[in-house]
Amino acid sequence: MLRLLVLFVFCLVSVNAYASTVRVLTSTYPLYLITKNVIGNVKNIKLELLTPANGGCPHDYSLSSKDMMRVAKADVLIVNGLGLEAHIGLNKLSSKARVIDTSMGVKDRILLHKTQIVKDLHGKFNPHLFVSPRLNGEIAIEIARHLSYDKNQSRQFMQNAMAYAKQMQKLNAEFVAVTQGLKHKSVIQSHGVFDYLFADMGIEIKAKMQDQGREPSAAKIRFLINLINTEHIVAIFSEPQYPQKVAILLSKETGVPTAVLDPVVSGPLDANLDYFATQMRKNLQIIKRILIK
Numbered sequence: 001m002l003r004l005l006v007l008f009v010f011c012l013v014s015v016n017a018y019a020s021t022v023r024v025l026t027s028t029y030p031l032y033l034i035t036k037n038v039i040g041n042v043k044n045i046k047l048e049l050l051t052p053a054n055g056g057c058p059h060d061y062s063l064s065s066k067d068m069m070r071v072a073k074a075d076v077l078i079v080n081g082l083g084l085e086a087h088i089g090l091n092k093l094s095s096k097a098r099v100i101d102t103s104m105g106v107k108d109r110i111l112l113h114k115t116q117i118v119k120d121l122h123g124k125f126n127p128h129l130f131v132s133p134r135l136n137g138e139i140a141i142e143i144a145r146h147l148s149y150d151k152n153q154s155r156q157f158m159q160n161a162m163a164y165a166k167q168m169q170k171l172n173a174e175f176v177a178v179t180q181g182l183k184h185k186s187v188i189q190s191h192g193v194f195d196y197l198f199a200d201m202g203i204e205i206k207a208k209m210q211d212q213g214r215e216p217s218a219a220k221i222r223f224l225i226n227l228i229n230t231e232h233i234v235a236i237f238s239e240p241q242y243p244q245k246v247a248i249l250l251s252k253e254t255g256v257p258t259a260v261l262d263p264v265v266s267g268p269l270d271a272n273l274d275y276f277a278t279q280m281r282k283n284l285q286i287i288k289r290i291l292i293k
C-alpha cells in the first residue's frame with residue numbers, strides 16, 4: 001500500500017515537473033516587459049519577443065524567416081492591435097496561437113491620428129499606448145484576463161497584473177503632478193510616440209518632426225521654426241532610437257531647449273521587472289528640468 005502511495009506521489013511530481021511549457025510570444029518590447037510582470041514567478045511559461053529588443057518603434061521592421069518560425073511555434077501571441085503588427089507583416093501569417101489584442105483592454109482611450117502624414121505612417125489609430133504608465137497597467141490586466149485557461153494560474157496572473165497596475169498608477173500620478181499649474185506646456189516631438197503620455201499630463205503636441213518616418217524636408221524645418229517662434233513651444237523632445245540632429249538644429253535656431261526622452265520601445269531582454277518605471281522616472285526628471293523653470 002505504502003509502495004503504491006509513493007509511486008502515485010512520484011507520478012504526480014513527475015507530471016508537474018514535465019508539464020508542457022506554454023510559448024508566449026509578444027510582438028513588441030513594451031508588451032514583452034508588461035507580460036514579464038504579469039507572468040512573474042509562474043512556471044512553465046516561455047516568454048519571447050518577436051521584433052528586435054534593440055530596435056526603435058518597429059514601423060519599418062520586416063519579419064525574418066526565423067521570426068516566422070517563432071510565430072508558427074507560439075501558443076499565445078500578444079499584440080498591440082493598432083497597426084504595428086500590420087507594419088511588420090504579422091497580420092498576414094497564419095498561426096495556431098491564441099491572439100491577445102491588448103488594445104481591446106483600453107479601447108475607449110485610443111487616440112485618432114490628427115494629420116494625414118501620421119495616418120499614412122501608422123494607419124488610422126495611434127498605436128503607442130505603451131508609453132503611458134496608466135495604459136501600461138490596464139494592458140497588464142487585459143493580458144492577465146486572457147493569458148491562461150487554468151484557474152489557479154489565471155488568479156496568479158491577475159494578482160501580478162493588479163500589483164503592476166498599482167505601481168503604474170503611482171508612476172502616472174508623478175507625471176501628472178509635474179504639469180499641474182503650468183501655464184505653457186506645448187511641445188514638439190519626433191513622431192507620435194508620446195501622445196498618450198502627454199495626453200495624461202495635459203501637454204499639447206503642436207507638431208512632429210518626422211515626415212512619414214523620414215527626416216523632415218527643408219520646407220518642413222522652416223515651418224517648424226516658424227511654429228516654435230509663434231506658438232510658445234517650451235520644449236523639443238526627441239527619442240534615442242532616432243537621430244537628434246533636427247531637434248538640435250531647431251533648438252539652435254529658436255533658443256527653445258531640446259532633450260531626449262526614452263519611450264522604452266527597446267531595451268535589454270533580461271531587464272528587471274521595474275525597467276519601464278526606472279526609465280520613465282529618468283524621463284520625468286528631464287521633463288521637470290525643462291518645463292519647470
Ligand SMILES: [Zn+2]
Pocket residue numbers: 057058059128191192193
Ligand atoms: Zn512609433
